Amino acid sequence: MATTARQHLVKMHEAIASHHRTMSKCHSEAMTKEAMSLDDKKFHKAAAAAHDEAAQAHDAMCEECSKASDADDLSKRGDQIVPTRVSAVAPERPRITPVLRTGQREIAAGFSGEPELSKIFGLSEEDQNAEELSLQKRK
Numbered sequence: 205m206a207t208t209a210r211q212h213l214v215k216m217h218e219a220i221a222s223h224h225r226t227m228s229k230c231h232s233e234a235m236t237k238e239a240m241s242l243d244d245k246k247f248h249k250a251a252a253a254a255h256d257e258a259a260q261a262h263d264a265m266c267e268e269c270s271k272a273s274d275a276d277d278l279s280k281r282g283d284q285i286v287p288t289r290v291s292a293v294a295p296e297r298p299r300i301t302p303v304l305r306t307g308q309r310e311i312a313a314g315f316s317g318e319p320e321l322s323k324i325f326g327l328s329e330e331d332q333n334a335e336e337l338s339l340q341k342r343k
Contacts, residue, residue: 210270210272213265213266213269214270217262222259224258224259225259228255231251231255
């Protein structure tokens with residue numbers, strides 16, 4: 205049976221809240237040990253409180269998701285990902301446009317790279333139609 209996004213999110217938040225409750229219980233039980241330093245007890249107390257807080261937050265999110273009636277309700281929070289100015293079709297470019305990194309020196313205008321690479325990539329009409337010297341027989 206297929207689940208909806210709402211059902212999936214409710215189940216996920218329930219599982220995460222349950223995990224945080226279990227971790228809080230473990231930290232609380234660890235504080236009862238007698239042979240423990242004061243710093244360790246402070247750590248376990250803070251960790252238990254943090255897990256309790258996280259469990260409450262996930263319970264609230266679970267409740268919010270369970271109230272949602274459709275996909276539009278799940279996106280009311282306003283923090284969903286919305287593609288803006290995204291094109292699925294890349295423009296045709298006659299040349300590759302270099303993007304400089306911080307601290308990189310400027311690239312001279314009209315730079316076509318090493319002569320060997322120019323032939324491989326066929327950057328100009330002359331390069332595309334010129335005889336390849338590396339394929340000629342050597343004497």
